[in-house]
Amino acid sequence: MEPKERSSNKASQEMIGRMAEAGQQNAWDRLEAQSPQCGFGKQGICCRICSMGPCRTTKKAPLGVCGADVDTIVARNFLRAIAAGVSAHSDHGRTVAEVFLATAKGEAPDYKFKDTTKLYKLAEELGVKTKDRQINEIAEDIGKIALAEFGKPEGTQLMARRAPKSRQEIWKKLGITPRAVDREVTESLHRSTMGVDQDYKNIIKHASRVALADGWGGAMLATELQDVLFGTPYPGRGEVNMGVIKSDQVNIIVHGHEPILSEMIAAASQDSEMLAYAEKAGSKGINVAGTCCTANELLMRHGIPIAGNFLDQELVIATGAIELMAVDVQCIMQGLTTVAQCYHTKLITTTDKAKIHGVEHIPMDEATALTTAKKLVKMAIDNYKNRGDVYIPNEKKPAVGGFSFESINYMLGGRFRASFRPLNDNIINGRIRGIAGIVGCTNPKVQQDFTHTTLVRELIKRDVLVLTTGCATIACGKQGLTNPKEALELAGPGLREVCETVGMPPVLACGSCVDNSRLLVSCAEIVREGGLGDDLSALPVAGACLESVSEKAIAIGQYFVASGLLVIFAKEILPVLGSENVCNYLFNDIEKDLGGRWAVESDPVKAAEMMLQHIEAKRDALGINVKKERKLYDMEERRALTV
Ligand code: SF4
Ligand code: MSK
Numbered sequence: 297m298e299p300k301e302r303s304s305n306k307a308s309q310e311m312i313g314r315m316a317e318a319g320q321q322n323a324w325d326r327l328e329a330q331s332p333q334c335g336f337g338k339q340g341i342c343c344r345i346c347s348m349g350p351c352r353t354t355k356k357a358p359l360g361v362c363g364a365d366v367d368t369i370v371a372r373n374f375l376r377a378i379a380a381g382v383s384a385h386s387d388h389g390r391t392v393a394e395v396f397l398a399t400a401k402g403e404a405p406d407y408k409f410k411d412t413t414k415l416y417k418l419a420e421e422l423g424v425k426t427k428d429r430q431i432n433e434i435a436e437d438i439g440k441i442a443l444a445e446f447g448k449p450e451g452t453q454l455m456a457r458r459a460p461k462s463r464q465e466i467w468k469k470l471g472i473t474p475r476a477v478d479r480e481v482t483e484s485l486h487r488s489t490m491g492v493d494q495d496y497k498n499i500i501k502h503a504s505r506v507a508l509a510d511g512w513g514g515a516m517l518a519t520e521l522q523d524v525l526f527g528t529p530y531p532g533r534g535e536v537n538m539g540v541i542k543s544d545q546v547n548i549i550v551h552g553h554e555p556i557l558s559e560m561i562a563a564a565s566q567d568s569e570m571l572a573y574a575e576k577a578g579s580k581g582i583n584v585a586g587t588c589c590t591a592n593e594l595l596m597r598h599g600i601p602i603a604g605n606f607l608d609q610e611l612v613i614a615t616g617a618i619e620l621m622a623v624d625v626q627c628i629m630q631g632l633t634t635v636a637q638c639y640h641t642k643l644i645t646t647t648d649k650a651k652i653h654g655v656e657h658i659p660m661d662e663a664t665a666l667t668t669a670k671k672l673v674k675m676a677i678d679n680y681k682n683r684g685d686v687y688i689p690n691e692k693k694p695a696v697g698g699f700s701f702e703s704i705n706y707m708l709g710g711r712f713r714a715s716f717r718p719l720n721d722n723i724i725n726g727r728i729r730g731i732a733g734i735v736g737c738t739n740p741k742v743q744q745d746f747t748h749t750t751l752v753r754e755l756i757k758r759d760v761l762v763l764t765t766g767c768a769t770i771a772c773g774k775q776g777l778t779n780p781k782e783a784l785e786l787a788g789p790g791l792r793e794v795c796e797t798v799g800m801p802p803v804l805a806c807g808s809c810v811d812n813s814r815l816l817v818s819c820a821e822i823v824r825e826g827g828l829g830d831d832l833s834a835l836p837v838a839g840a841c842l843e844s845v846s847e848k849a850i851a852i853g854q855y856f857v858a859s860g861l862l863v864i865f866a867k868e869i870l871p872v873l874g875s876e877n878v879c880n881y882l883f884n885d886i887e888k889d890l891g892g893r894w895a896v897e898s899d900p901v902k903a904a905e906m907m908l909q910h911i912e913a914k915r916d917a918l919g920i921n922v923k924k925e926r927k928l929y930d931m932e933e934r935r936a937l938t939v
Pocket of ligand 2: 553626627
């Protein structure tokens with residue numbers, strides 16, 4: 297396969313070509329070597345959860361040894377994937393809660409509470425007393441409550457109270473209000489083991505519950521606590537694509553998910569002692585850049601550049617310009633070890649949960665975080681002299697990130713009247729047709745970045761405001777779609793008008809995978825603001841992830857569906873097609889229970905069409921689709937707009 301067929305990003309194409317010339321392997325090559333992949337696995341009809349198996353259902357043998365039918369097998373695999381995804385996000389959340397608590401107790405001296413306004417708000421929400429108390433005392437109580445959310449023996453997720461009342465009622469009626477994260481994950485594994493839950497609808501019902509424990513629980517807590525610790529993001533500039541790697545500086549890539557590591561490396565790289573040491577080593581500075589979600593976290597809060605997304609992790613090392621790559625958890629390919637061995641790059645694992653055989657391990661402990669980060673930065677500087685030939689693609693785009701719920705609220709209403717009212721009004725009057733969430737990974741089965749960026753172009757052209765997270769955000773960034781200037785040129789007239797008036801871009805970069813919780817909170821606020829129905833399922837909102845990789849993406853999809861929204865995945869990637877009943881339920885009947893549903897479509901233009909149809913149908917149902925004459929506004933009329 298030609299580099300152009302593998303990626304739509306020019307920098308990635310160049311690096312794929314160079315790796316091929318050098319005889320080096322990357323994810324695309326390994327996919328080719330793995331092809332054709334197992335058809336049973338693809339359809340979700342392979343079961344290996346007990347030793348009577350593995351079983352796969354065929355026409356000749358439609359039942360597993362235990363008698364499980366295809367519906368049970370597909371539903372169980374679906375639930376297990378979601379439980380794994382939830383574990384990942386929520387364990388990230390738990391780590392943040394632990395660091396948060398340690399900070400409050402003075403046991404993590406290098407971390408500080410940067411957003412105390414949000415800390416007070418959170419305290420109020422969680423019923424923590426603030427009067428006559430020190431910040432640290434308040435934070436300690438918040439930290440303890442947050443930690444308990446993962447394993448408390450009774451009660452339901454506190455963050456789920458943020459959902460509209462009507463949504464909470466639906467969950468209550470169905471018995472899926474999420475309890476402690478650990479309990480929902482454990483129950484998922486119990487139900488899906490041999491001989492337990494064998495009713496596909498009942499299994500999927502629990503898939504909703506465990507997914508909700510993530511979206512309105514573990515992941516939401518991760519976002520909230522990270523904002524208090526590292527600062528709530530507000531719009532700021534940055535740059536995206538491999539051109540951010542510097543030929544005359546020490547380059548450090550932070551890769552993974554938890555800002556616990558990347559924040560410290562960013563801080564250490566600015567340390568005067570480190571900068572002087574780098575200068576002595578002949579470098580013009582220390583350049584930190586990110587890949588995957590931790591990159592989004594750094595761009596959102598500090599404007600630190602992004603070198604690439606999931607599929608770029610091996611390619612950036614192949615530039616020969618990376619002195620050190622520090623990784624923490626999730627989406628770290630083991631293939632990095634082989635590429636790193638071809639260059640001088642030091643690959644370092646930093647958390648005891650995620651070691652890689654043969655890779656140096658330097659654990660990041662919160663008690664000595666900055667010291668460890670400095671050690672890593674020093675290692676990178678010491679490695680600068682070992683650099684060989686370098687090739688850095690000359691591709692990068694300016695981008696604006698930092699669209700937290702708070703910053704969107706502020707942008708729309710201003711400091712004194714921060715409010716979603718202008719957004720609701722402009723959805724009601726039709727200048728904005730609706731909202732789309734474009735999220736998730738990049739998968740070598742799909743041309744890298746192509747579906748995300750095509751979808752986004754199609755949607756903003758038709759006046760749909762896009763909120764994006766994860767590697768999809770980075771895909772957009774590489775193609776200039778998170779550069780307000782470029783994106784505005786592509787936006788439809790209504791969306792453009794609103795964006796220009798409030799000073800907001802048509803594509804809002806909202807952060808990492810856990811930050812999908814920001815999308816949920818924003819949707820809940822739209823409902824609360826009024827005029828667009830009384831439940832999330834009434835909103836003209838849809839989500840899509842056509843390049844999904846991780847089990848986390850399926851978990852995100854399911855919590856959006858269980859929150860009442862439409863979610864589209866690529867057909868060849870969602871592993872449920874082997875069961876007609878499961879498909880029927882997920883793609884149709886689940887809507888009667890939850891108001892949301894899944895759909896599959898691999899073509900991004902058709903997927904955009906599908907999302908638009910959904911948005912217009914919701915608008916019809918709300919009665920806001922009364923035809924209005926399009927009118928071009930002059931400057932005076934624009935100023936008078938209520939945006
Ligand atoms: Fe086979 Fe049933 Fe065991 Fe699955 S649980 S491997 S279908 S016997
Ligand atoms: S990093 S989960 S590939 S978005 Fe969050 Fe990217 Fe998907 Fe990993």
